[in-house]
Amino acid sequence: MHKFLKIFALSLLPFFINANERPNIILILVDDMGYSDLGCFGSEINTPNIDKLAADGIKFTHFTNNAKCETTRTSLMSGRYHTETYKDNHSTVTIPENLGLAGYQNWMVGKWHIFDKPMKRGFERYFGFHEGATNFFNGEGTGGGYSYFDDETPYEMPKDFYSTNAFTDYAIKYIDERKKEKPFFMYMAYNAPHYPLQAPKEEVMKYRGKYMDGWQALRKKRFKRMKELEIIPQDMSLSKPESNIKDWDKLSQEVKDDMDLRMAAYAAMIDIVDQNVGRLVKKLKADKILDNTLVIFLSDNGACPFDRTRKPTKENNLMPWDPASYICYPASWANACNTPFRMYKQNQHEGGIATSMIAHWPAGITVPGSFNRQRGHLIDFHATFRDLAKVDYPSEYKGNKAAKVRGISLVPSFQGKARPEHEFIYQNFSNSKTAFVMGKWKLVNAKELYDLETDRIESNDLSKSRPEQMQLMLTEWQKRDLELNKGHASVNKPQKKKKQPKKAKKK
Template identity: 50%
Template structure:
C-alpha cells in the first residue's frame, strides 16, 4: 500500500469519525438531569406537534434526539416505581421499592452526588433510597400555591410559605441551589419530578392569560391542528389515521356558550402549567451553563403517563368561578381535552393503548449524542432509564447487592446512532385491569379486563384495525407470552393503596 493511499485512507476515516461523532467527546462521566412531568399528553410540546409554547424543550429536542415509541407505565405511581428501580413496578411492590437497588443508590455508588426535587409518590422519603438531597412533596398531588403537609427538605418537614410560592418554581429553585452546593469534582445526578400539569390546574395568572382565548375553537379543531403538525414534523410514518372522537365526548359545536367558556378556561390553565415548566427548564439550563456543567450533561425528559381523563373539578370552584391562580380553586379537565392532548393516539392515563403509555422522550447530551436533531422510532420503556444512567456513568449493570436483575436496556447505543437490540417483550399492566404486551411490532392490549385486541403498530400505530379476529394464532401466541410474564412479574394488585387514581 502506497504512502499516498495510506494517508488518504486515514484522512477519510478521520473525516467520517468527525462527521458522525458527537460534537464534543465525553472524557468524564456525564452529569445526568432526569426530568419527569405528570399527566402530560403526547402532542402537548411544540416539538411533538403541540401549540403550547415550549421553546426550551424544543431547543433540547432539535439539539438532541426525539423518541416516538418510548413507553411509561400509564400511571403516576407505577411509572415512578419503574424509573427508580429499573424493574417492572409489580416486581418491587409498586411504592414499596422492594427487591431493588434504586437509581440513586447505583449512581451514588458510581461517585455521583444524587439530588432530587418534586413529587415522590412512593413509600418513605427519597433520602431513604439513595438521594443525598431532596426537596418536594411525598404526596401524589398537591396545591401548587399552598402545598400540603408532606413537603420535605431532606428528611425534615418543610413549611410552605403562604405567599409567593409556586411548586414548579420551587422545585427548580431548590434544584439549582443543590447544584450550586454540589462538589465540582463529582458528577451530579439530578432527578426533577414536576407535579405539573397534574390537577389541580393551578397556574400563575400571567401564564393563564397568555393562553386564555386560544382554545375557543375547541378540541375537535385542536386535534386536526396537531395532526397536521405531527405529520409536518415527520413524527409518525405515513399513512396513519386519526381515531374518531370517543362516543362519550361531545362535539364541541354541541356545547352551549357557557360550557365552551368553562372548557376553554380549563385548557388555558393546563397549557399555562406546561409553559411554566418549560420556563423553568430554561432557568435550569442557564444555571448549568453558568456552572460549566452543561456540555457534559445528559438531559432526559418524559412524562409519567398520558393525558388524564378524570373530571374532578370541585363544585365550590364552579359555583364561585374561582380562577386557576386562586389557591382555593380546584380545576381539572376531562376526556375532551385529554383526547386532544394525546393526538393522534387512543385512550388515556391508566389505559394501555398508546394514548396512555406512549410518552415524549427528549434526550440531549452535547458530548455524547451523534447526529443531533434525529427522530428515532426505536422502542424503549421507562425501565431503560436506570440502565442508561449507569451505562453512561461507566458502571457495570450487574450488582451483587441487588436482589434481582434489571429489566431495562441502555439507550446509549441509540444516542450513538446505532440500532439497539430491542426488548424481547415489553410488559404493561394497570393492577391487572388494563393490560398490554408489545413483541416486535405487535401489540396485545385490553381495557378493564375486556376482550384482547391485537395491532400491528408498524402498519397501524393509532390502533384502529384490530387483528384479533383475523390472526388468531398470533393472538394466542401473545396471550401465552403475556400470561407467562404476568405469572413471573405479577400485576401489583395486592400492593395497591387506593382505588382512586392520582
C-alpha cells in the first residue's frame, strides 16, 4: 500500500471502530393500532415475533404518542411538540439529519405524512407514500391519486403488491446494500392496521369466526390477560364502555357476521406486520447484526373509531381481500382494542395517546424481559438516538438556527435505571382536544382532572373536588400553551358583543 494511503487508512480506523460500537437503530411505527392489540400486551392476535422482541427486551407500559398520524410523526421526527413546527420546519433538525452528522446511513420505508419529503429531510433511501392512507393492494390514496415513490421516482405498482410486505422487502434490500463499516438508522412506518381494512383472504380467514362473542366479551378477555401478563396492576378496574358502544347481544346475526369479518381483517393486518417483523429479525440474524441493533416498536395513536366503510363496498358485498373494497370497523371494536382505557384516536384520554412500546437490543439492554413504567413521549426518541450515536444537537443546520429540541434520553432505561421525569408533557390534537401532564396529574381538554397514579383509566374527574390542583394545572397549561402553541388553545378569545335591539323611534 502507498505510504500516504496507509497513513490515511490508519487515521480512519478509530472512526470505524467507534462507528461499529454504536448501535444500528430501527424504529418501527404502526398505524392506528390499539394498546392491547399485541399478544404480549394481552391480545388474542398471533404476534410471536413481536412478543419475542418484548420477552428479550423491555415493555414500556406508559409510553405516549400524539393521538393522530401526522402530529405523532411530526414530534417523532423533530424531537419537538408538533405545534412548535407549524411554519417553522426549516429550523427543525430531523432525526436522520442529526444522525447523518454522526456518519449514520439513513433509510425509510412506509408512510411519511408530515412536512417536506423524506429525501429532503435526511433520508438517503426511501420507499413509500407521502399521504395519510392508501389502498394496501394498489396504492391508491383514500382521496384518490397515487403517491408511492422509490427514492424520488414514482413507483410502478406490480400485480402482487401488498404494502406491508413491500416495505419489508425494501428494508431488507437497504440492509443488503449498506456500507457495513457504518451504522444505520431505519424508520419503518407501516400503514397497517389503518383503514381501509385489507388483507389476503388466507390471512383474514385465520381469524374468521373468532370474534363472534363480540366486543364486550373481547374487552373482558383482554383485560384479564393483561393482568396475568402484568401489563396493568392487579387492582386496576376496566373503564366503562363509551356511550356510543352498541350492545352486541342486540345485533342481528347478519350484523354480527359482518362485524366479525371486519375485526378478522384488522387482526390479519397486525398478524402480517408480525410476520414481516419476523422476516426483518431473520435478516438481522443472518447478517450477524441483531445483537447491536436497537429495535423499537410502537403505534402512532390509539385504535380508530371512525367507520368510513364506503357505500360501493356495502352494496357489492366486497371482501377485505378485494382491492376495490374499503372497509373500516366501528368505535365498538376500537374500544376493545384500547382495553383498558377510555376513548380513541384523536382524543387525549389514554385510549388516544397510550401506546404499547417495545425496545429490543441484546448488546445494550441489561434488563431483558422487564417493564418500564415511567411516562415517556415521542419527543424522547430524538434525544435517545443522539445519545446512542454520540452526536450533539447542532446550533445551526443548513444556514438556519436550529430550533430548541426537547425530550429525555431513554438510554438509562435500557440498564434498568430511572431517568429524569418530564417536567411536563404537552398534548394537542386540536385546540379543543388537549391534555397536560405534570407529575401524576393530567388535565384533559382544560375541563377534566385525573390522578394517573390511582386512576389511569380516567374514571374519576377531580376538577371539582380538587379546585386548587385544578387551578394550578390550568395555570401551568396556559403557560406552556403560550410557549409551545402561541396560546391558541388556552387564551380566551374576546366574545363579540351582542347587538342591542334598536330602540323604537318616538312618534
